[in-house]
Amino acid sequence: MITGEQKSKVDAVWDAFWSGGISNPLEVMEQITYLLFIRRLDDEQQLALNRANLTKKSITGNPFPVERTELCWSEFKNYAPDDMFRTVDEDVFPFIRTMRDEDSTYAHFMKDARLSIPNPGMLTKVVDLLDKIEMRDLDTKGDIYEYMLAKIASSGQNGQFRTPRHIIKLMVEMMAPEPGDTIVDPASGTCGFLVAATEYMREHHAADINSGTGAKHFHHDMFHGFDFDNTMLRIGSMNMLLHGVEQPDIRYRDSLAEANTGDAGAYSLVLANPPFAGSLDYENTAKDLQQIVKTKKTELLFLALFLRLLKPGGRAAVIVPDGVLFGSSKAHTTLRKTLVDDHKLDAVVKLPSGVFKPYAGVSTAILFFTKTNSGGTDHVWFYDVQADGFSLDDKRTALLDGDKLGPLAQLADEQHSLNNLPDVLARWAEHDGKELKRERTDQSFCVPRRAIEEQGYDLSLNRYKEIVHHEVEHRAPEEILDELDKLELDIQSGLAELRQMLAGGAE
Structure with a gap:
């Protein structure tokens, strides 16, 4: 789970692209991906150098030619804006486009990489902001990238x-x-x-x-x-x-x-x-x-x-x-x-x-x-999910803290009404056991194959779910009309009394 401070740093990177004129969320994400790839190559280079120093053996597994230090993130991030822009655009991107590591899935998809950041000032700002995001821990790396991906959805495209x-x-x-x-x-x-x-x-x-x-x-x-x-x-x-x-x-x-x-x-x-x-x-x-x-x-x-x-x-x-x-x-x-x-x-x-x-x-x-x-x-197990922990309007606001499924144990009634997903998981564990005994009036139930065949292989839940109708007793219409007449008389009497009081005050 990433902290609020880390989210703020990611937000600042995103805002830098938007304020710089790159508003397509996929293009923003693509440019961030390129830069993170370049930063990771530098991390791998540093690991290779440290390993070579410790073992006193020649360096192996280094992504960059040792003599080309200008390709390294740790080097060009300190350049003046114009020098950084020229280096990244004319040296670093051409290099990653020509990487031909057959064992690297990531290098393969960099073959048509291009820098679309339009000017030195914007590139310097983005590199500086990305450099301040700590991404050494595996869980943190993944969570930060997932947070970035979530911004693709929240951006409206x-x-x-x-x-x-x-x-x-x-x-x-x-x-x-x-x-x-x-x-x-x-x-x-x-x-x-x-x-x-x-x-x-x-x-x-x-x-x-x-x-x-x-x-x-x-x-x-x-x-x-x-x-x-x-x-x-x-x-x-x-x-x-x-x-x-x-x-x-x-x-x-x-x-x-x-x-x-x-x-x-x-x-x-x-x-x-x-x-x-x-x-x-x-x-x-x-x-x-x-x-x-x-x-x-x-x-x-x-x-x-x-x-x-x-x-x-x-x-x-x-x-x-x-x-x-x-x-x-x-x-x-x-x-x-x-x-x-x-x-x-x-x-x-x-x-x-x-x-x-x-x-x-x-x-x-x-x-x-x-x-x-x-x-x-x-038999086929059916479950009717009515709530997934978020509002079902366009805002999709979280109704509970976090989006975790929680333990298999049933949630409290109030929580269950807001998020059925833990219950789905709990009942799924019993779909070949206790669930077979549930009535079709319940939120989950099992339907025999024969019944599905008889319904022309229709798999819609409402085809099999049974609705319980409770008998409700209503008063006789005459009784209701009598009560309305009485209320009407009471209102007329009250209005007449009010007029009398107003008339007396005027005198």
């Missing part, structure tokens, strides 16, 4: 790139990744899902990922993210780097394209919030996806993609628009039938419609399913 962090955390907690998992997000954006998975692993499996083959798997083979926006790839790569993952697989890829079909069955866990809107030309879409579901709708194609990417036994937690749950087209019905009959649909968690405000008011849900290729859906 490009908020669609950022799924609310507390919703991501809920999904990761429910999926509970294991050290041997291979995790993919085919629409990774800023890598929020992958970052949350790294945090879960460090919290729950630290011993497994800190040494030996476990560490190698964690840093090189566990995390995979694809996107076709180079800015997002740069930001996502830096996000993973600052959260301590050395070489994640973050790649440029149109996940739905015909050319990208070589990793079928390669992953054990999918975490994603794929694009909701838009449609694709059949010619550009992988033919094997259309064999699962023949459609141009991206939300359905991505679900088909998730099934292709998962190995048998692999699991998925993905956000979908409500239309996926009840759409009546052949493609919608076919896909839901596939999930229920051919695989194991585990749960449908209905989210409030304001979760993605102010950018979208679309109603959404989280689908949880397991790829089996042989069925296995005995």
Whole structure:
């Protein structure tokens, strides 16, 4: 958790860009990412030099040529503004564009880096402000970058790139990744899902990922993210780097394209919030996806993609628009039938419609399913989330301190009414046990596969939720009218008395 002082320093960096004329939040984030990358290279250089001095061996692993000290952050940050601007623009950026470290995800995405800060004064101010932000501790680095990413959403543009962090955390907690998992997000954006998975692993499996083959798997083979926006790839790569993952697989890829079909069955866990809107030309879409579901709708194609990417036994937690749950087209019905009959649909968690405000008011849900290729859906667990800890208007104000899910134990009634997410997590732990006995009038309940089949594979929660109507006794209309007559007489009597008193006063 970053302090108020650290937030103020980040805010000052952001304000420096805005006051300098760079108002596009993605461009601000991209420029900050470049500068943080350059600063990190200098940190690596200093570590290499210290290691060489201690071991009395030649320097290894140094990012910069030793003789080119002007490329180092610690050197040029002390230059006069004009000299700093010329050095960074003409020397440092050309250098990082030509880095060809095949083992470095981050260097790969710097190949088209450019400095868009327009003048020496602004660059000097930004470098000075960034230099004052302490980023040596791993948790601090990650939290500071996450805070910067949150400012993309709060700035009023490009908020669609950022799924609310507390919703991501809920999904990761429910999926509970294991050290041997291979995790993919085919629409990774800023890598929020992958970052949350790294945090879960460090919290729950630290011993497994800190040494030996476990560490190698964690840093090189566990995390995979694809996107076709180079800015997002740069930001996502830096996000993973600052959260301590050395070489994640973050790649440029149109996940739905015909050319990208070589990793079928390669992953054990999918975490994603794929694009909701838009449609694709059949010619550009992988033919094997259309064999699962023949459609141009991206939300359905991505679900088909998730099934292709998962190995048998692999699991998925993905956000979908409500239309996926009840759409009546052949493609919608076919896909839901596939999930229920051919695989194991585990749960449908209905989210409030304001979760993605102010950018979208679309109603959404989280689908949880397991790829089996042989069925296995005995029942589906439903939960109706009515509150997520934030107001459901455009302001999305926090209703409780922080956005933590809290312990699995039930919260107090007042807290539960403001944030259902801890309860979701607690009841999910019993979805194959106590939850089977809940009535459909409750906030969560289970529905047998047979009942879903009878409803044409409709997965909307309201199709199965039962509403209890309480009998209310009303007074007879004649009694109410008599009471109104009496009130009317009382009013007229009071007015007459008031007029009499006024008349007497006038005399």
